[in-house]
Amino acid sequence: MSHPTTIQDRTPEFRSILAQAQKSLARQRKPGSAQSQPLLPPSSQPNGAATPPTRKQRSEFARNAAGIGRGIAGTMGKLQRLGELAKRKTLFDDRPVEIAELTYVIKQDLAGLNQQIGALQQLQRQTGGSQAAGGKSGEGREEGEHNKNVVVLLQDRLAGVTVNFKEVLEVRTKNIQASRSRQDNFVSSVSQQSQQQGSTAARLDPGRTDSPLYNTTPNRGRSPKPGQQQSSTPQPQQQQQQQQDVLSLDPNPSSGGALYQSNPASQHQLQLMEEGAGPSNTYIAQRGEAIEAIERTIGELGGIFGQLAQMVSEQSEQIQRIDANTDDVVDNVEGAQRELMKYWSRVQGNRWLVAKMFGVLMVFFLLWVLVAG
Amino acid sequence: MKILYIGILRNEEKPAIELCAERDLSSYSRFTRTSVGEFMSLFSKTVAERTRPGQRQDVEEQSYTFHAYARSEGVAGIIISDQEYPALVAHQLLGKILDEFLAKYPRSAFSGAAKECPFPALKEYIVKYQDPGQADSIMKIQKELDETKIVLHKTIESVLERGEKIDSLVAKSDGLSAQSKMFYTQAKKQNSCCSVM
Numbered sequence: 001m002s003h004p005t006t007i008q009d010r011t012p013e014f015r016s017i018l019a020q021a022q023k024s025l026a027r028q029r030k031p032g033s034a035q036s037q038p039l040l041p042p043s044s045q046p047n048g049a050a051t052p053p054t055r056k057q058r059s060e061f062a063r064n065a066a067g068i069g070r071g072i073a074g075t076m077g078k079l080q081r082l083g084e085l086a087k088r089k090t091l092f093d094d095r096p097v098e099i100a101e102l103t104y105v106i107k108q109d110l111a112g113l114n115q116q117i118g119a120l121q122q123l124q125r126q127t128g129g130s131q132a133a134g135g136k137s138g139e140g141r142e143e144g145e146h147n148k149n150v151v152v153l154l155q156d157r158l159a160g161v162t163v164n165f166k167e168v169l170e171v172r173t174k175n176i177q178a179s180r181s182r183q184d185n186f187v188s189s190v191s192q193q194s195q196q197q198g199s200t201a202a203r204l205d206p207g208r209t210d211s212p213l214y215n216t217t218p219n220r221g222r223s224p225k226p227g228q229q230q231s232s233t234p235q236p237q238q239q240q241q242q243q244q245d246v247l248s249l250d251p252n253p254s255s256g257g258a259l260y261q262s263n264p265a266s267q268h269q270l271q272l273m274e275e276g277a278g279p280s281n282t283y284i285a286q287r288g289e290a291i292e293a294i295e296r297t298i299g300e301l302g303g304i305f306g307q308l309a310q311m312v313s314e315q316s317e318q319i320q321r322i323d324a325n326t327d328d329v330v331d332n333v334e335g336a337q338r339e340l341m342k343y344w345s346r347v348q349g350n351r352w353l354v355a356k357m358f359g360v361l362m363v364f365f366l367l368w369v370l371v372a373g
Numbered sequence: 374m375k376i377l378y379i380g381i382l383r384n385e386e387k388p389a390i391e392l393c394a395e396r397d398l399s400s401y402s403r404f405t406r407t408s409v410g411e412f413m414s415l416f417s418k419t420v421a422e423r424t425r426p427g428q429r430q431d432v433e434e435q436s437y438t439f440h441a442y443a444r445s446e447g448v449a450g451i452i453i454s455d456q457e458y459p460a461l462v463a464h465q466l467l468g469k470i471l472d473e474f475l476a477k478y479p480r481s482a483f484s485g486a487a488k489e490c491p492f493p494a495l496k497e498y499i500v501k502y503q504d505p506g507q508a509d510s511i512m513k514i515q516k517e518l519d520e521t522k523i524v525l526h527k528t529i530e531s532v533l534e535r536g537e538k539i540d541s542l543v544a545k546s547d548g549l550s551a552q553s554k555m556f557y558t559q560a561k562k563q564n565s566c567c568s569v570m
Contacts, residue, residue, distance in 0.1 A: 100427075100445065111476070283429050286461045290511050297518040304525045311532050318539050325546035332553035339560035346564075 007065040007150060014143065061127065064120050065150050068113060072157050075109045078102060079164055086172035099172065106165060113158055121151050374457035375400070377437070378413045379466075379499050381474055381492065384421040385447035391418065392448065392474075395495040397503070417451040424449050429467075431460050442467040446480055462505040462512065470498060 082102045085095065124147040380394035391414055398406045416439065424430050424443040432439040438456050440463035443449035450467040478490050502508045506516055 097427075097445065108476070108479075282431075283461065283464050287511075290461060290515070294511065294514055294518065297515065297522065301518065301522060301525065304522070304529065308525070308529055308532060311529070311536065315532075315536050315539050318536075318543055322539070322543050322546045325543070325550045328550040329546070329553045332550070332557040336553070336557040336560040339557070339564050343560070343564050 007062060007069050009059070009062045009066065011059045011062060061120065061123055061147055061150075064116065064123065065154065068116050068120065068154050071109065071113050071116070072154070072161060075106060075113065075161055076164075078106050078109070079161060079168065082106065083164075083168045083171070086168050086175065088175075103169070110158070110162055110165065117151065117154050117158060120154070124148060124151055374455055374459075374505065375503050376452060376454045376458065376463075376499055378417065378451070378453040379470065379495050380414070380417050380451045381470065381490075381495075382418060382421040382449050382451060383447060384424065384443060384449045387422065389418040389421040389449070392490045393492040393495060395499045397499050413453055417453065421449040421451055429464055438463075440464060440467060442471065444471055444475070446475060448474065450474075459505055459509075459512070462502070462509040465509060466498065466502055470495065 082099065085099050085102070124144070127144065127147065376397060377400075378394065378396050381392045383390045383392055394414065394417075396410050396413065398409060401409050416434070420430070420432055420439045420441050421443070424441045426443045426445040426447070428441075428443055430439075430441040432441065433456065436456060438454055438458065438460070440452040440454065440460060441449060442464060448471060450471045452463045452467060454463060473494060474490075474492055477492070506512045
């Protein structure tokens with residue numbers, strides 16, 4: 001195709017070609033032939049009802065494809081705007097609401113475009129199927145291939161837009177991290193503790209800890225949250241990483257009470273920013289805790305498996321000793337049996353000799369007694 | 374622990390309007406059901422009005438907890454549950470429901486007049502999430518991991534028993550081999566001494 005951005009509607013050209021083909025077919029057509037089917041056939045043809053709808057469907061296909069192309073172009077424009085917003089690294093002019101709305105709108109658009117492309121693909125398959133049954137060999141095949149190419153092209157471009165979207169979201173979270181860390185250079189972590197005491201939300205759940213350690217992490221989790229809470233997995237993992245980083249870097253939080261009175265101005269500032277986000281921080285913190293608990297459990301399981309493997313390998317060495325012992329036993333017993341067999345055979349063989357010797361001796365003894373007596 | 378009510382309300386203007394709701398009032402007697410249902414709607418409207426967009430809230434009242442989550446589009450989801458129900462699961466459910474609702478009805482559908490937007494998926498959700506341990510994936514994973522840990526502990530105990538049995542086997546085979554050696558030497562001695570009859 002020659003146009004990468006728009007879908008060309010070539011229906012009028014196709015119609016003219018069909019008219020020519022119809023004329024040539026009408027000239028060649030034998031009566032009663034089921035092979036060649038005219039384009040606008042009489043009702044005797046079995047697929048007669050199918051072909052007029054295919055013409056409508058083809059132009060409908062082109063219309064749908066054009067609509068999808070326009071949608072993709074619009075979404076790319078919005079994505080560009082979102083990218084610009086995300087790249088801004090200012091400390092205070094961040095516009096989370098706009099970014100969140102843009103993100104949401106782009107996501108909806110992508111979902112809608114996906115659906116439309118799916119419908120278009122089905123439509124294309126239907127038209128391809130009915131064309132194959134209708135037997136419009138030459139032009140029908142090309143049209144079908146054109147449609148297939150169109151669908152593939154649209155899918156590719158949608159995939160490209162989705163990938164760009166994900167990249168922009170990642171850039172945004174990185175910038176948020178950087179800006180929060182810069183902010184924390186100016187403001188101490190204690191002010192969040194005071195804000196926590198001042199928050200008026202209803203009694204939070206017992207699972208939530210009040211330590212400032214967990215308060216600093218929601219600070220960073222807040223801005224990515226509004227637009228990206230429902231988004232894919234990179235987000236919670238990144239938030240977890242942020243939490244881990246803070247937990248390792250955070251200096252002595254328990255001395256907060258002494259520092260509390262020292263910087264009321266910055267506390268106010270942070271309070272104003274954090275006010276609306278208290279309970280949502282709880283939610284994120286809770287999720288983080290739950291996931292950390294799962295991680296810990298899995299680690300313990302790993303340790304248990306290791307112990308199991310160690311014990312089994314120790315026992316295998318003992319089993320080898322048992323094996324060696326039993327082999328020795330077998331050898332010894334076999335040797336003993338051989339000796340006994342030898343002895344037995346000797347005794348067996350000796351019996352007659354012994355009996356004869358005894359008999360001769362007894363005879364000599366009797367003779368000696370007779371001679372002596 | 375159970376969910377009593379799931380509702381989606383429009384909280385852009387002062388009297389919040391209930392767009393769709395599902396109740397599970399099987400734990401109340403037949404006579405009090407209607408009044409309890411009305412109270413639930415009333416309270417959820419109040420809570421929704423007080424929840425700002427982009428905010429999650431948990432309100433406790435007598436023995437019930439209201440989990441609220443307001444989106445920036447002007448709709449809020451409310452779940453009324455008892456106090457045992459984990460808030461994390463409730464908020465996850467709220468996020469999921471609101472996503473589906475907003476995907477189904479674009480902003481124009483409910484920002485006009487106060488129309489009812491039927492959302493049958495709520496019924497399935499309220500039934501499915503009555504047992505959070507089954508429905509929520511994090512809790513399911515945690516439960517399975519705990520079971521696996523128990524199984525592993527039992528395995529280690531049986532391996533220890535096996536170790537003891539193997540020890541006794543080693544001792545016995547040692548004794549057996551010593552005795553068979555003696556047997557062999559005795560037999561050999563029998564053979565060498567010639568003058569025994």
